[in-house]
Amino acid sequence: MPPAASERRKPISMILRELGEQDSLAVGEIIDRFGRRAFGALMFVFAIPNLLPLPPGSSTLLGAPLLLLSPQVAMGIPTLWLPxxxxxxxxxxxxxxxxxGRLLPWVERIERVSRPRLTFMFGPAGDRVIGVVCTLLSFVLILPIPLGNLLPALTIGVLGFSLFQRDGLFALVGYALAAVSGAVLFVAADLVIDGVRHLVNWFGAA
Known part of the structure; x- marks a missing residue:
């Protein structure tokens, strides 16, 4: 049964708080709670916990669902599909x-300053651009790079939130973070390649 219109208008923080009050829920039931905004909400939900201190390997587990969600946004699929x-x-x-629990106070503060604006940035083309960016960053997120998942996770979370809220200002912030993430990853990859080259040369000269 599709969620009521009032359910679809609820902020992420309220829905998350209600989910935490349940004994247990199927993933499909969680998706139904977010309604048509499930794509952006779940991108936010799976990305933002990576900013917290988590056990090793958690970013890979949290990033895997993003590899299912983000490409569907990029392809313009209207209804979320999961195995x-x-x-x-x-x-x-x-x-x-x-x-x-630790994130909700921050989410609530952000929601107070967020509202639908610059909505021309969304729609068939705008949503797909967000999907493409988040798909690329999702691949980075699942890699076991120490501290290398923070910027990609933050970027996906901000873009997912903007998609949920239809807030173009947050989308602009997300794109700026994506550019910074790309630059940092490029520099990091260059340093790693340079280090490997030096090691190979050192072993070759030994």
Missing amino acids: KIIDDRRMAGASLDRIF
Whole structure:
């Protein structure tokens, strides 16, 4: 059953708080709570926890769903699709509450200054651009790079939030963060390649 119009207008923070009050929910039920805005909301939900101190390998687990979500936005698919094994998987509300409890105050502060604006940046073309950027960053997010997931995660979270809110100002911030992320990754990759080259030359001269 599609969610009511009032449900679709609820802010992310309120929906997350309600999810944390449930005993357990299937992933498909969580998606239904967000309604048509599920793409942006779930991109935000899976990206932002990477900014918290998490056990090693968590970014890979959180990044994997983004590799399913972001390409669908890039391809302009109107209804979110997930494999049945993921769609039926149940999550404890207490786990969701524990993960997002520390983030909710920040999310609520951001929501106070966010509203639909510069909406010309969204639509079939604008949404797909966000999907392409987030798809590329999702590949980076799943790589085991120490601290290398912070900027990509923040960028995906901001762009997902902008998609959910239809807030073009946040989209602009997201694109700026994407540019910074790309520059940092380029410099980091250049340093790694240069280091490997020096090691090869050192071993060759030994």
